[in-house]
Amino acid sequence: MSSRLKRRFGDLAIYRRLFADVRPERLRIAGTVGFSLLATPLMLLTPFPIKLAVDNVIDDRPVSGLLETVLPSTVTESDTGVLTTAAILLLLIWSLAQLQVFGGRVLQAYTGERVMLGYRTKLFRHIQQLSLAYHDAGGPADSVYRIHNDAMSVRYLAVDALVKLSTGAVTLAGMLVVTALIDWQLSLLAIIIVPVLSLLLMVNRKRLRARALEVKELESSALSVVQEVLGALRVVKAFGQEDREHERFTGCAKDGMRARIRYEIASGVLGLGIGLALAAGVAAFLFVGVRHVQSGVITLGELILLLSYLGQLYEPLRSISELAGMLQTHLASAERVYRLLDEVPDVRERPDARRIGRAHGTVVFDDVSFGYGDREEVLHGVSFALDRGTKLGIAGTTGAGKTTLVSLLLRFYDPTTGRILLDGIDLRDYRLEDLRRQMSVVLQEPVLFSTSIAANIAYANPGASAAELQVAARAANAHDFIQALPHGYETNVGERGMHLSGGERQRISLARAFLRDAPLLVLDEPTSSVDPGTEGEIMEALDRLTSNRTTIMIAHRPSTLEHCTAQLRIEDGRIVHSTLDGGGQAGALGRSSESVHQRGMASP
Secondary structure (H helix, E strand, O other): OOHHHHOOOOHHHHHHHHHHHOHHHHHHHHHHHHHHOOHHHHHHHOHHHHHHHHHHHHOOOOOOOHHHHHOOHHHHOOHHHHHHHHHHHHHHHHHHHHHHHHHHHHHHHHHHHHHHHHHHHHHHHHHHHOOHHHHHHHOHHHHHHHHHHHHHHHHHHHHHHHHHHHHHHHHHHHHHHHHHHHOHHHHHHHOOHHHHHHHHHHHHHHHHHHHHHHHHHHHHHHHHHHHHHHHOHHHHHHOOOHHHHHHHHHHHHHHHHHHHHHHHHHHHHHHHHHHHHHHHHHHHHHHHHHHHHHOOOOOHHHHHHHHHHHHHHHHHHHHHHHHHHHHHHHHHHHHHHHHHHOOOOOOOOOOOOEOOOOOOOOEEEEEEEEEOOOOOEEEEEEEEEEOOOOEEEEEOOOOOOHHHHHHHHOOOOOOOEEEEEEOOEEHHHEOHHHHHOOEEEEOOOOOOOOOEHHHHHHHHOOOOOHHHHHHHHHHOOOHHHHHHOOOHHHOEOOHHHOOOOHHHHHHHHHHHHHHHOOOEEEEEOOOOOOOHHHHHHHHHHHHHHHOOOEEEEEOOOHHHHOOOOEEEEEEOOEEEEEOOHHHHOHHHHHHHHHHHHHHOOOOO
């Protein structure tokens, strides 16, 4: 794992990035927060009907203030009229409060989902742009977890938490003002616990973040086991290792369970401290409040009103305090999101990268060496040159570096030393999109998507017509078996093409390569997993596909390389045999590179 992944983010750093990222949604977020703030005046009004019933009906005090002005005397002078007014006001306030809750929930969901969608698409695009070295090291499960789970926490921080914090803060301020107008001593007593709550949060914040990060990492590891086993289920079943994999998953799940319990204990300790502090505040408030009623400072109705406000005052305090603790879980997820977004691809496009239309097709490997990460080099000083239309066969034992060589040509990785030229220009000088459009690839294990045959062939050219798809399929000797299927070209191939045989999947891959019509062709063991009869059909199709194209074919079977015009043999990352002019070394390299520059085939 790269050192960048170990970078730690402070709360303020996360929030700065978060607010910068959600800037396009700022008006919707502001509208959602503003609508949620309507809950505060409704909450402040809720106790007044109760006070009206206690002081002006039970204690038979005269109605005063605004109600005396707006209500007729027949109502204010009648206990029934005042009680009815109190009941109607309570019903009206509660009805408005419920409408506000409904509208706020809809607005919050809409805005939050837009924010989460934006982060998920941003993460998905970034993950696709990262180099294969990153995915080789980390595997796909952790990326899936960050897109699906961690992005939800970003939505919570940007919208849900902001709404709760804003509403809680405004409600808290409103309650303190109203309480102070009635009895400033009780108001002061009510807020004494705020420093205590702040101290509790400061003490527990780092512990909660560490526990939350631990939970995320372990949950991601458990997901990796599930994904790995399901992806290799045939192997698991074939070797009867279901129990072993079950134990492996159970072990990871138990680690995650213990981590979640540790987090809940830490969260519970914080909650216990908050609860005790609030209980102490209520007890002190009640003691002093009763004494004030007994001494005539406030009425019983005002005490009930203040107690009601105290409950509503302490509720946002409790919410804010508990939210501040819960935020550490979501901040841990946001930290993981930004760690991923800060990953820089190892293979990067230069700012002044060249465009290229259609390559001429000459390829030069110039003293190329390469190693994966910190491992020893797997290629050592490889040099050879291919003229346009050359069909190069590459042989060698497993692990000799054959697939690495074509991975470098496709620029999945960059050489550690040396350079690779296409039409006399270093691959690193081309735009990546243009470069990869010059190559068609047929792999040993055909990669198909869980969609129709037509869509899989058209993956090379999404705008191709049905007629063009059929031409490509005929060229790949695939049209006849496709037509024999119940739904023809619209037949769904299943996940990874498992509804088709190996030979059928390979021929669809060849059809895709035909449709690509690229000047360079890379074939990595295209017939290794098929029977001799199917191999004959595939080789016939390959003869058509390689015509007038620069081709690099990797194969173990000598028969597969018989039609190649040149051959290399690689062992331990070095060329040990070559039928290219000059042995594929400096002589051929220099002549090929020079001739390409003279023809000026690369378009700037």
